Amino acid sequence: MTGRFGITIPLDGLPLSEQAAVAAELAKAGYTDFWSAEGNGTDGFSPLAIASVAAPGVRLGTAIIPVFTRGPGVMALSAATMAASAPGRFVLGIGTSSDVIVERWNDISFEQPLQRTRDMARFLRKALRGERVDEEFETFKVRGFRNGIVPEVAPPILIAALRPGMLRLAGKEADGAVINWLSADDVLKIAPYVHAGGPDKEIVARIFVAPTTDAAKIREAARRHIAAYLNVPVYRKFHEWLGRTELQPMWDAWDAGDRKGALTAIPDSVVDALVIHGSPEECREHLARYVSNGVTTPVISLWPTEMGPLEAARALAPRD
Structure with missing residues:
Protein backbone atom coordinates (compact mmCIF):
# COMPACT_ATOMS: atom_id res chain seq x y z
CA MET A 1 0.00 0.00 0.00
CA THR A 2 1.00 3.57 -0.58
CA GLY A 3 -0.49 6.78 0.76
CA ARG A 4 -2.25 7.10 4.08
CA PHE A 5 -2.27 4.41 6.74
CA GLY A 6 -4.06 5.10 10.00
CA ILE A 7 -4.62 3.54 13.39
CA THR A 8 -7.27 4.04 16.05
CA ILE A 9 -6.09 5.71 19.25
CA PRO A 10 -5.80 5.39 22.16
CA LEU A 11 -4.47 1.84 22.01
CA ASP A 12 -6.62 -0.36 24.23
CA GLY A 13 -4.91 -1.95 27.19
CA LEU A 14 -2.42 0.87 27.75
CA PRO A 15 -2.93 3.68 30.28
CA LEU A 16 -3.81 7.08 28.92
CA SER A 17 -0.76 8.43 30.71
CA GLU A 18 1.42 6.40 28.30
CA GLN A 19 -0.37 7.35 25.09
CA ALA A 20 1.88 10.30 24.26
CA ALA A 21 4.90 8.03 24.10
CA VAL A 22 2.88 5.49 22.11
CA ALA A 23 1.88 8.16 19.59
CA ALA A 24 5.49 9.19 19.06
CA GLU A 25 6.51 5.58 18.47
CA LEU A 26 3.66 4.87 16.06
CA ALA A 27 4.57 7.95 14.05
CA LYS A 28 8.14 6.68 13.74
CA ALA A 29 6.77 3.30 12.66
CA GLY A 30 5.14 4.93 9.63
CA TYR A 31 1.52 5.57 10.56
CA THR A 32 0.35 8.75 8.83
CA ASP A 33 -2.98 9.13 10.63
CA PHE A 34 -4.37 8.77 14.14
CA TRP A 35 -8.15 8.51 14.43
CA SER A 36 -10.26 8.48 17.58
CA ALA A 37 -13.77 7.26 18.23
CA GLU A 38 -16.42 8.19 20.77
CA GLY A 39 -18.55 5.46 22.29
CA ASN A 40 -18.16 4.20 25.83
CA GLY A 41 -14.41 4.75 26.12
CA THR A 42 -12.57 8.06 25.83
CA ASP A 43 -14.13 11.13 24.31
CA GLY A 44 -13.19 11.80 20.71
CA PHE A 45 -10.99 14.87 21.12
CA SER A 46 -8.71 14.26 24.13
CA PRO A 47 -6.63 11.41 22.61
CA LEU A 48 -6.00 13.57 19.55
CA ALA A 49 -4.86 16.48 21.70
CA ILE A 50 -2.34 14.20 23.39
CA ALA A 51 -1.09 12.88 20.06
CA SER A 52 -0.93 16.31 18.41
CA VAL A 53 2.03 17.29 20.58
CA ALA A 54 3.77 13.92 20.68
CA ALA A 55 3.55 13.32 16.91
CA PRO A 56 3.61 16.73 15.20
CA GLY A 57 3.68 15.33 11.66
CA VAL A 58 0.67 13.02 11.90
CA ARG A 59 -2.85 13.81 10.70
CA LEU A 60 -5.57 13.58 13.34
CA GLY A 61 -9.22 12.70 12.85
CA THR A 62 -12.42 11.85 14.68
CA ALA A 63 -14.32 8.79 13.49
CA ILE A 64 -16.73 9.85 14.72
CA ILE A 65 -18.26 12.48 17.02
CA PRO A 66 -22.04 11.95 17.35
CA VAL A 67 -24.14 14.88 16.15
CA PHE A 68 -26.81 14.31 18.81
CA THR A 69 -24.77 14.20 21.99
CA ARG A 70 -23.19 17.66 21.65
CA GLY A 71 -25.09 20.84 20.98
CA PRO A 72 -24.04 22.78 17.88
CA GLY A 73 -22.12 25.43 19.82
CA VAL A 74 -20.20 22.93 21.94
CA MET A 75 -19.41 20.86 18.85
CA ALA A 76 -18.02 23.94 17.12
CA LEU A 77 -15.94 24.93 20.16
CA SER A 78 -14.40 21.46 20.46
CA ALA A 79 -13.65 21.19 16.76
CA ALA A 80 -12.18 24.69 16.53
CA THR A 81 -9.96 24.09 19.54
CA MET A 82 -8.59 20.86 18.04
CA ALA A 83 -8.11 22.43 14.61
CA ALA A 84 -6.30 25.43 16.08
CA SER A 85 -4.04 23.13 18.11
CA ALA A 86 -2.94 21.19 15.02
CA PRO A 87 -3.23 23.59 12.05
CA GLY A 88 -3.90 21.77 8.80
CA ARG A 89 -3.70 18.35 10.45
CA PHE A 90 -7.21 17.86 11.84
CA VAL A 91 -10.20 16.21 10.14
CA LEU A 92 -13.61 16.36 11.78
CA GLY A 93 -15.66 13.21 11.30
CA ILE A 94 -19.27 13.47 12.48
CA GLY A 95 -22.19 11.09 12.29
CA THR A 96 -25.43 9.94 13.81
CA SER A 97 -23.90 7.21 15.97
CA SER A 98 -26.66 4.75 16.95
CA ASP A 99 -29.95 4.72 18.80
CA VAL A 100 -28.23 2.74 21.58
CA ILE A 101 -25.67 5.46 22.29
CA VAL A 102 -27.99 8.40 21.68
CA GLU A 103 -31.20 7.19 23.32
CA ARG A 104 -30.23 4.51 25.84
CA TRP A 105 -26.98 6.03 27.05
CA ASN A 106 -27.68 9.74 26.71
CA ASP A 107 -31.49 9.99 26.93
CA ILE A 108 -31.72 12.00 23.69
CA SER A 109 -34.31 11.31 20.99
CA PHE A 110 -32.79 9.67 17.91
CA GLU A 111 -35.01 11.50 15.42
CA GLN A 112 -34.30 12.67 11.86
CA PRO A 113 -30.69 11.42 11.89
CA LEU A 114 -29.93 12.34 8.29
CA GLN A 115 -31.35 15.83 8.67
CA ARG A 116 -29.55 16.39 11.97
CA THR A 117 -26.23 15.39 10.39
CA ARG A 118 -26.84 17.62 7.36
CA ASP A 119 -27.74 20.58 9.57
CA MET A 120 -24.70 20.07 11.81
CA ALA A 121 -22.38 19.93 8.80
CA ARG A 122 -23.85 23.14 7.39
CA PHE A 123 -23.63 24.90 10.73
CA LEU A 124 -20.04 23.79 11.32
CA ARG A 125 -18.91 25.00 7.88
CA LYS A 126 -19.95 28.50 8.88
CA ALA A 127 -18.88 28.38 12.51
CA LEU A 128 -15.40 27.04 11.78
CA ARG A 129 -14.80 29.88 9.33
CA GLY A 130 -15.55 32.34 12.12
CA GLU A 131 -18.91 33.44 10.75
CA ARG A 132 -21.70 34.62 13.02
CA VAL A 133 -24.48 32.06 12.85
CA ASP A 134 -28.04 33.14 13.48
CA GLU A 135 -30.15 30.58 11.70
CA GLU A 136 -33.00 28.13 12.12
CA PHE A 137 -32.12 24.76 10.66
CA GLU A 138 -34.62 21.94 10.27
CA THR A 139 -33.50 20.09 13.41
CA PHE A 140 -32.13 22.91 15.61
CA LYS A 141 -31.70 26.65 15.72
CA VAL A 142 -28.69 28.76 16.65
CA ARG A 143 -29.01 32.36 17.74
CA GLY A 144 -26.06 34.73 17.46
CA PHE A 145 -23.22 32.22 17.81
CA ARG A 146 -19.65 33.04 16.83
CA ASN A 147 -16.61 30.95 17.69
CA GLY A 148 -14.08 32.76 19.83
CA ILE A 149 -11.35 30.64 18.29
CA VAL A 150 -11.12 30.57 14.51
CA PRO A 151 -8.65 27.93 13.32
CA GLU A 152 -5.95 28.98 10.90
CA VAL A 153 -7.10 26.15 8.62
CA ALA A 154 -10.76 25.13 8.72
CA PRO A 155 -10.83 21.34 9.06
CA PRO A 156 -12.34 19.10 6.40
CA ILE A 157 -15.64 17.58 7.50
CA LEU A 158 -16.44 13.93 6.90
CA ILE A 159 -19.78 12.23 7.51
CA ALA A 160 -20.17 8.69 8.79
CA ALA A 161 -22.35 6.86 6.31
CA LEU A 162 -23.83 3.43 5.75
CA ARG A 163 -26.68 3.45 3.24
CA PRO A 164 -27.39 5.54 0.12
CA GLY A 165 -29.03 8.56 1.76
CA MET A 166 -26.17 9.26 4.13
CA LEU A 167 -23.53 8.27 1.56
CA ARG A 168 -24.95 10.80 -0.86
CA LEU A 169 -25.04 13.38 1.92
CA ALA A 170 -21.35 12.73 2.66
CA GLY A 171 -20.50 13.34 -0.98
CA LYS A 172 -22.69 16.42 -1.37
CA GLU A 173 -22.38 18.26 1.95
CA ALA A 174 -19.01 17.08 3.24
CA ASP A 175 -15.49 16.32 2.09
CA GLY A 176 -16.07 12.59 2.17
CA ALA A 177 -17.29 9.69 4.25
CA VAL A 178 -16.32 7.55 7.22
CA ILE A 179 -17.35 3.91 6.82
CA ASN A 180 -17.06 0.83 9.03
CA TRP A 181 -18.26 -2.73 9.62
CA LEU A 182 -17.93 -3.70 5.98
CA SER A 183 -15.83 -5.95 3.79
CA ALA A 184 -13.33 -4.91 1.16
CA ASP A 185 -15.77 -5.95 -1.57
CA ASP A 186 -18.56 -3.88 0.01
CA VAL A 187 -16.50 -0.75 -0.69
CA LEU A 188 -17.20 -1.21 -4.40
CA LYS A 189 -20.92 -0.69 -3.75
CA ILE A 190 -20.44 2.26 -1.41
CA ALA A 191 -17.76 4.39 -3.08
CA PRO A 192 -19.80 5.53 -6.13
CA TYR A 193 -22.44 7.16 -3.92
CA VAL A 194 -19.77 9.29 -2.23
CA HIS A 195 -17.96 10.22 -5.43
CA ALA A 196 -21.23 11.25 -7.06
CA GLY A 197 -20.97 14.38 -4.89
CA GLY A 198 -17.86 15.62 -6.66
CA PRO A 199 -14.15 14.92 -7.17
CA ASP A 200 -11.48 14.36 -4.53
CA LYS A 201 -13.79 12.91 -1.88
CA GLU A 202 -12.08 11.07 0.94
CA ILE A 203 -13.28 7.68 2.16
CA VAL A 204 -11.98 6.69 5.59
CA ALA A 205 -12.61 3.09 6.62
CA ARG A 206 -12.28 1.85 10.19
CA ILE A 207 -11.28 -1.80 9.89
CA PHE A 208 -10.95 -4.42 12.63
CA VAL A 209 -7.57 -6.16 12.41
CA ALA A 210 -6.14 -9.02 14.47
CA PRO A 211 -2.56 -10.00 13.63
CA THR A 212 -2.74 -13.64 14.72
CA THR A 213 -2.89 -17.05 13.09
CA SER A 279 -0.06 -12.96 9.86
CA PRO A 280 0.88 -9.27 9.72
CA GLU A 281 1.73 -9.60 6.03
CA GLU A 282 -1.60 -11.32 5.31
CA CYS A 283 -3.38 -8.55 7.19
CA ARG A 284 -1.61 -5.86 5.15
CA GLU A 285 -2.53 -7.66 1.92
CA HIS A 286 -6.19 -7.78 2.99
CA LEU A 287 -6.10 -4.08 3.91
CA ALA A 288 -4.69 -3.31 0.48
CA ARG A 289 -7.90 -4.69 -1.05
CA TYR A 290 -9.89 -1.97 0.71
CA VAL A 291 -7.61 0.63 -0.85
CA SER A 292 -7.83 -0.95 -4.30
CA ASN A 293 -11.63 -0.83 -4.05
CA GLY A 294 -11.82 2.86 -3.18
CA VAL A 295 -10.78 3.52 0.42
CA THR A 296 -8.38 6.47 0.59
CA THR A 297 -7.50 6.12 4.28
CA PRO A 298 -7.61 2.68 5.92
CA VAL A 299 -7.67 3.01 9.72
CA ILE A 300 -6.98 -0.17 11.64
CA SER A 301 -8.77 -0.85 14.89
CA LEU A 302 -6.66 -3.39 16.74
CA TRP A 303 -8.32 -6.55 17.96
CA PRO A 304 -6.85 -8.12 21.15
CA THR A 305 -4.51 -11.02 20.41
CA GLU A 306 -1.64 -12.80 22.14
CA MET A 307 0.46 -9.78 21.10
CA GLY A 308 0.38 -6.70 23.23
CA PRO A 309 -1.28 -3.69 21.57
CA LEU A 310 1.95 -1.83 20.87
CA GLU A 311 3.66 -4.96 19.55
CA ALA A 312 0.67 -5.58 17.26
CA ALA A 313 0.72 -1.99 16.02
CA ARG A 314 4.41 -2.28 15.21
CA ALA A 315 3.84 -5.56 13.36
CA LEU A 316 1.10 -4.05 11.21
CA ALA A 317 2.93 -0.81 10.43
CA PRO A 318 3.15 0.05 6.71
CA ARG A 319 6.02 -1.38 4.70
CA ASP A 320 7.76 0.29 1.76
Missing part, protein backbone atom coordinates in the same frame (compact mmCIF):
# COMPACT_ATOMS: atom_id res chain seq x y z
CA ASP A 214 -5.22 -18.41 15.79
CA ALA A 215 -8.27 -18.20 13.55
CA ALA A 216 -10.56 -20.20 15.84
CA LYS A 217 -10.01 -17.85 18.77
CA ILE A 218 -10.53 -14.71 16.70
CA ARG A 219 -13.67 -16.08 15.05
CA GLU A 220 -15.15 -16.91 18.44
CA ALA A 221 -14.51 -13.38 19.74
CA ALA A 222 -15.61 -11.78 16.48
CA ARG A 223 -18.96 -13.59 16.50
CA ARG A 224 -19.83 -11.93 19.80
CA HIS A 225 -19.06 -8.50 18.39
CA ILE A 226 -20.86 -9.14 15.12
CA ALA A 227 -23.97 -10.30 16.98
CA ALA A 228 -23.85 -7.28 19.29
CA TYR A 229 -23.35 -4.71 16.52
CA LEU A 230 -25.17 -6.08 13.52
CA ASN A 231 -28.41 -6.51 15.47
CA VAL A 232 -28.43 -2.77 16.23
CA PRO A 233 -31.09 -1.48 13.80
CA VAL A 234 -28.85 0.88 11.82
CA TYR A 235 -26.23 -1.80 11.21
CA ARG A 236 -28.75 -4.54 10.50
CA LYS A 237 -30.40 -2.38 7.84
CA PHE A 238 -26.97 -1.62 6.41
CA HIS A 239 -26.07 -5.27 5.95
CA GLU A 240 -29.52 -6.10 4.63
CA TRP A 241 -28.97 -3.38 2.03
CA LEU A 242 -25.53 -4.82 1.23
CA GLY A 243 -27.28 -8.12 0.51
CA ARG A 244 -25.64 -10.12 3.29
CA THR A 245 -28.37 -12.77 3.29
CA GLU A 246 -26.09 -15.25 5.06
CA LEU A 247 -26.78 -13.30 8.26
CA GLN A 248 -30.53 -13.93 8.13
CA PRO A 249 -30.32 -17.02 10.39
CA MET A 250 -28.49 -14.90 12.99
CA TRP A 251 -31.13 -12.19 12.81
CA ASP A 252 -33.93 -14.75 13.09
CA ALA A 253 -32.35 -16.36 16.16
CA TRP A 254 -31.70 -12.96 17.76
CA ASP A 255 -35.30 -11.86 17.17
CA ALA A 256 -36.48 -15.07 18.82
CA GLY A 257 -34.35 -14.36 21.90
CA ASP A 258 -31.90 -17.17 21.13
CA ARG A 259 -28.57 -15.43 21.74
CA LYS A 260 -26.50 -18.62 21.67
CA GLY A 261 -28.14 -19.68 18.44
CA ALA A 262 -27.45 -16.27 16.94
CA LEU A 263 -23.74 -16.66 17.60
CA THR A 264 -23.49 -20.11 16.08
CA ALA A 265 -25.47 -18.98 13.02
CA ILE A 266 -22.75 -16.53 11.92
CA PRO A 267 -20.70 -18.25 9.19
CA ASP A 268 -16.92 -18.14 9.08
CA SER A 269 -17.10 -16.40 5.70
CA VAL A 270 -18.81 -13.37 7.25
CA VAL A 271 -16.35 -13.22 10.14
CA ASP A 272 -13.38 -13.42 7.79
CA ALA A 273 -14.82 -10.67 5.58
CA LEU A 274 -15.50 -8.21 8.40
CA VAL A 275 -12.55 -8.88 10.75
CA ILE A 276 -9.10 -9.16 9.19
CA HIS A 277 -6.85 -11.76 10.77
CA GLY A 278 -3.74 -13.74 9.92
